[in-house]
Amino acid sequence: MQVAQATEVRKNWSSFFDQVVHDKPQAVRRNRDTALFLSKTHMEEILSQYRFTLEYEIEEDGYYSGGLKEIDICWSEPSLEELKQTIAKDLVEYAKTYMDNFALYHNAPNRRDHFPYVMHVLMKDNIQEVVELIDADWERT
Known part of the structure; x- marks a missing residue:
């Protein structure tokens, strides 16, 4: 280049x-x-492969419990859509914290690989766009 x-x-x-x-x-x-x-467009193209996998199960009480495969965020909510919304909100908070403490997080061996995911979350304009990064995978038990 x-x-x-x-x-x-x-x-x-x-x-x-x-x-x-x-x-x-x-x-x-x-x-x-x-x-x-x-450009933002070029960055979005680079980051497009960094999506989240939500592994979840339906509890006996009907709640959906699950967490992300890529970043350790877990929740339980009454519906799959509410679970994705809550996790998306946590992703945004985590991404902000990661960037506010970039030297610490990026240099931590267990968090270094989170960087492209964090950038992808931060590139989104609203919470619904973050929700759309989450692919749900039902765990059969």
């Missing part, structure tokens, strides 16, 4: 930004550090 220098990007910021959004991702180097810039 071709790498632009930060001083050039700064001089031509509007043009650079338009290229990133409407054309293709760009790499920029400042001193020894390199950063990638890409």
